[in-house]
Amino acid sequence: MIELDEYEMDGIAKLLHIAKRFADRGRLDLLLQASGKDAILSVETYLELEYDLPCLIFEDVTVQRHPEDDWRMFSERTVYIMRDSLLSRFDQLCREYEAVRGILPIENPFASTLEDAVGRFLRMNSYSYDYCLYDSLRDKKGPKLVLIVDDEFEAYYDIPDALFGILDACEDGIDHLETELARLKREAEENKRKVIAFPKKKNARRRKEAA
Numbered sequence: 001m002i003e004l005d006e007y008e009m010d011g012i013a014k015l016l017h018i019a020k021r022f023a024d025r026g027r028l029d030l031l032l033q034a035s036g037k038d039a040i041l042s043v044e045t046y047l048e049l050e051y052d053l054p055c056l057i058f059e060d061v062t063v064q065r066h067p068e069d070d071w072r073m074f075s076e077r078t079v080y081i082m083r084d085s086l087l088s089r090f091d092q093l094c095r096e097y098e099a100v101r102g103i104l105p106i107e108n109p110f111a112s113t114l115e116d117a118v119g120r121f122l123r124m125n126s127y128s129y130d131y132c133l134y135d136s137l138r139d140k141k142g143p144k145l146v147l148i149v150d151d152e153f154e155a156y157y158d159i160p161d162a163l164f165g166i167l168d169a170c171e172d173g174i175d176h177l178e179t180e181l182a183r184l185k186r187e188a189e190e191n192k193r194k195v196i197a198f199p200k201k202k203n204a205r206r207r208k209e210a211a
Contacts, residue, residue, distance in 0.1 A: 011043025014157040018046075018053070021160040030056050050156035051078065054147065057163040058082035080147040082163075086170040090114065091136050091143040093177035100184050105137060110173050110180075117169035118145065121162040126155035 022031040032039075034052055039045045055061040060083040065076060094111050098104070105111060118133050128150035135143050145166065 008043045011046045012041055015041060015043075015046040015049070017157050018049070018160055021164065022056070025164060027056070046157075050159075053156060053159045054080045054082055054163060057160065057167070058084045058145070060084065076151055078149050078151075080149075082145045082147065083142060084167060084170070086167050086174065087143045087145065088136075090170045090173050090177070093174060093181065095136065097177055097181060100181065105135065110177055111135070114169055114173050118166055121165035121169070122147075124155040124158035124162060126153050126158075128152040129155075 019028060019031060022028045031049070034056055035045055035049055039048075051063075055063070062081040064079040064081070066079060090110075094105070094108055097110065098108055115133060118131070122131050130148045132146045133143075134146065
């Protein structure tokens, strides 16, 4: 029987947790492909996978390493710049909704709901990380989610739950926005028909002259 210490057991448990999340989404094949055909259930496999997890969830991810310029800061930072078609579609519908309603982005309840969801899902069991959600008004290349983690960050196993949850929130927001925009369109068309169908008043002056 293979004897495992607490460190090894913890790594395997985290790997199984991640595998379950990907399996639930029908993406286990991506995880297996990233881990390699010779990968085994071990803490080493978990450590090799953890840095790549965001790249397996969002469609377009740029990874940057930022060494600290200040010699007093001993850790480096990894920055994940993440984009996805769901986030882009949500952002597009938000701009349409704001135009139809004549409101500012800060007044958009759907955008606020997504921001709240991002904050909720990115409450991970570690410190030394930060994040920011950018819409297309702040980045002309399109909306993006930026996740910044220091080397001390120890909750990579929380990333699948967080990022899958954010994409779910985008999808849910898309459904609600499409429904609301369709309702507003129907309402505008009905109001337009009412204006067109409203009977014209006869010219009172002509009636008096005829009399």
